[in-house]
Amino acid sequence: MTDASEYQRLRSHLAFLAMTAAAEALPGELDHAAAAKLTHSAFLERLLAVEVDAVDERRRASLTRFASLPSPFTLADFDFSAQPSVDEKLIADLATLRFVEDATNVLLIGPPGVGKTMLAVGLGHAAVAAGMRVYYTTAADLAARCHRAALEGRWATTMRFFANPRLLIVDEVGYLPLPAEAAAALFQVVSQRYLKGSIALTTNLGIASWGKVFNDDPMVAGAMLDRLLHRSVVLNIEGDSYRMRSHRARAEATRRAVAGS
Numbered sequence: 058m059t060d061a062s063e064y065q066r067l068r069s070h071l072a073f074l075a076m077t078a079a080a081e082a083l084p085g086e087l088d089h090a091a092a093a094k095l096t097h098s099a100f101l102e103r104l105l106a107v108e109v110d111a112v113d114e115r116r117r118a119s120l121t122r123f124a125s126l127p128s129p130f131t132l133a134d135f136d137f138s139a140q141p142s143v144d145e146k147l148i149a150d151l152a153t154l155r156f157v158e159d160a161t162n163v164l165l166i167g168p169p170g171v172g173k174t175m176l177a178v179g180l181g182h183a184a185v186a187a188g189m190r191v192y193y194t195t196a197a198d199l200a201a202r203c204h205r206a207a208l209e210g211r212w213a214t215t216m217r218f219f220a221n222p223r224l225l226i227v228d229e230v231g232y233l234p235l236p237a238e239a240a241a242a243l244f245q246v247v248s249q250r251y252l253k254g255s256i257a258l259t260t261n262l263g264i265a266s267w268g269k270v271f272n273d274d275p276m277v278a279g280a281m282l283d284r285l286l287h288r289s290v291v292l293n294i295e296g297d298s299y300r301m302r303s304h305r306a307r308a309e310a311t312r313r314a315v316a317g318s
């Protein structure tokens with residue numbers, strides 16, 4: 058067999074295995090191997106590494122798209138000095154993602170603007186970077202989606218969809234009271250993930266006022282809280298809105314500048 062036909066067969070093996078990146082890199086890697094007198098195993102390792110990197114990159118891009126995280130901010134962007142009620146060590150521990158391994162939930166509770174969404178999304182980015190399937194939704198979107206699913210006879214499929222990600226982020230629970238149907242949907246999502254998959258949930262309501270989200274149904278609220286809290290990390294974030302803070306700081310600086318001039 059000639060070198061040329063051997064090369065063609067190698068190309069077609071790579072094409073058959075859908076190893077496009079390796080196929081593309083093949084001529085260059087062959088030249089390099091010859092020039093650098095690489096061993097067979099060193100050559101093969103380099104060629105496969107090209108394919109592994111490409112597949113890994115694709116997988117990560119697809120996980121990122123799927124996760125639908127609403128902002129690019131990571132935990133590294135969080136300014137802990139601006140938010141002393143957030144324990145930096147606790148966040149660093151969460152960032153190891155051990156909580157996802159044992160299906161622990163993370164509850165971020167606090168008034169608007171204190172960084173609840175930013176932290177939840179930051180955990181989401183960390184999980185995606187670790188190759189985990191993550192999905193972000195707001196409570197309102199989850200409710201709307203489940204409502205459509207009920208109308209269109211896709212309830213079971215939709216419930217499976219919300220059961221599937223390793224980490225489900227449910228943002229903004231409690232901003233709007235949930236109609237009974239939506240409360241039932243959220244309850245089912247929480248129940249079926251119980252002890253199986255983590256939920257990171259943000260809310261402006263203290264746990265004591267959770268009955269309000271599930272208007273008039275303290276039973277559902279209680280049962281859901283039991284499941285959410287059984288294995289959980291609760292972060293009570295206090296303090297000023299970060300937006301208001303920087304707004305105030307700017308206003309203050311302007312005021313001082315004007316007063317000084």
Ligand code: ADP
Pocket residue numbers: 130134135136137139140167168169170171172173174175176259299300
């Ligand atoms: P919440 O979800 O609690 O209402 P967000 O996470 O949406 O608050 O934060 C409001 C805005 O302030 C966002 O733009 C966020 O990136 C920013 N922010 C809040 N806290 C911090 C912080 N400690 N460091 C940096 N940016 C912050």
Ligand code: MG
Pocket residue numbers: 170173174175228229259
């Ligand atoms: Mg928010």
